[in-house]
Amino acid sequence: MKKLLITGCNGQLGRALNREYEGEQTEIINTDLDSLDVADLDAVMALVRQTRPDVIMNCGAMTAVDLCETEYDKAFLANAIGPRNLSIAARETGAKLVQLSTDYVFSGDGTRPYVETDQPGPVSVYGSTKLAGEQFVRDFADRYFIIRTAWLYGEGKNFVGTMLRLAGTNDRVRVVGDQIGTPTSAVELARLIHMLEPGENYGIFHGTCEGFCSWADFAVEIFRQAGKSTGVEYITTEEFAAPAKRPAYSVLDNQMLRLTTDYRMADWKEALTAYMRTIL
8 A cells, every 4th residue: 555644734735635645545644743843854764764655745834935034944944954854764765755846936037937947046035945945855865756836725724715705805905916927726736746656757847727817817816706796906016015025927837747748737717616616
């Protein structure tokens, strides 16, 4: 029976992966911060040696982009040292490693979708610590899939839920309209991981739904599909005034997926429709 070790099991992707593997001959070892501190190498080694997973899926991270700016060490421990430790453990025990990364490893000053071989240039602590995590995986793991995704939503706190909550008390909401990316369903991402992990097509992959939009466009589509009359006021990043800088254009091209497999991710609007059916 295949064994999977999932870190960050209570996050949006961790929950989606548990559902994705339901009904299979698979043992899932679920961990979160309360049961495993991935920044503690001794704890990671002890658990991996004891459980001997076939695949380690690192879904845990410090994703609070603005908080990362003021808590660099905490962000580096979670987003870089954690993947390093899991990579060391995976190499010793022969496990494959699935490491989740982000579109925020790029600067966002381009005008075309980023491919996997484009030069990273993070503009935030979150992006730089996630990039360091990627590098540690490449340095220490033997068999790995690094999957960069973007604008993730699923079971748990997310942009879709926030917009629907605001629609309940507001006739109009203000949303950033000059940051462009791709909303990605955790269900779609879990399916991609499920497709990749049994094989040996290792390396860096971009894994986002197809298409792109701004955050404000995303909000408009959420309200349309939910049948809400809430209006959306497009504002600038400067007007929003978040502490951390965000990439203005961080659309990812799933080039490696397209060229090395027959697998395709769903269009972002179609994936949103499927998600909305589960919550409305």
